Amino acid sequence: MKIARFEPWSTFDLLQRDLRGATARNDHSKWVPAVDIIEEESRFLLRADVPGVAATNIEISMDAGVLTVSGVRDSGKIGENSDVRRTERASGQFLRRFTLPDTADAENITARSSNGILDVTIPKLAEVQARRITVETA
Numbered sequence: 001m002k003i004a005r006f007e008p009w010s011t012f013d014l015l016q017r018d019l020r021g022a023t024a025r026n027d028h029s030k031w032v033p034a035v036d037i038i039e040e041e042s043r044f045l046l047r048a049d050v051p052g053v054a055a056t057n058i059e060i061s062m063d064a065g066v067l068t069v070s071g072v073r074d075s076g077k078i079g080e081n082s083d084v085r086r087t088e089r090a091s092g093q094f095l096r097r098f099t100l101p102d103t104a105d106a107e108n109i110t111a112r113s114s115n116g117i118l119d120v121t122i123p124k125l126a127e128v129q130a131r132r133i134t135v136e137t138a
Contacts, residue, residue, distance in 0.1 A: 030092030031073070033118075037098070044104060044122040048096070051116030052089075058113060060120060062106045069120065070095040103127075 038045040048069060050058065058071040075091035078084060100106070105123040112119050 031090030031094050032096065033094055035096060042124055044100070044124070046098065046118075046120040046122065048118040048120070049116065050094075050113070050118050052091075053113075053116075053118075055113040058111075058118060060109070060111050062100075062109060065100050065102075065104075065106075067098045067100055067109070067120070067122070068095070069098075069118070 034049045036045075036047045038047065046067070046069075050071065050073070053071050053073045057073070058069070060070075061068045070093070072093050073091045075087075075089070100122065103124045105125045108123045110121045112121075
């Protein structure tokens, strides 16, 4: 007789994971690239994993303090006589939006894609120094 461990919550956990994945995507996205956001002294660095996405297929825009990164990854051509048995690589459109702080310099944002990693550099604005004003007597 084989003893099987009964784990009633494992099915519930799988359902929750599926639902979280469905809500993380919106109508415009078929997959969501992983993103790291790093804050340095003079800039923010947004680093996204976008393997297989050509730089020409990536669009970055900034509007009202929201940075939008979107693009498309093609799945590649499959021959007419081929029968796909399993597909694990996500393809299609993706869309990510990030609200930037007031210290971000929206005019000087730059982006670079290399080896499947997209680096978006967001410089910080120079801090406004407090200025002492002397009061003159009349």
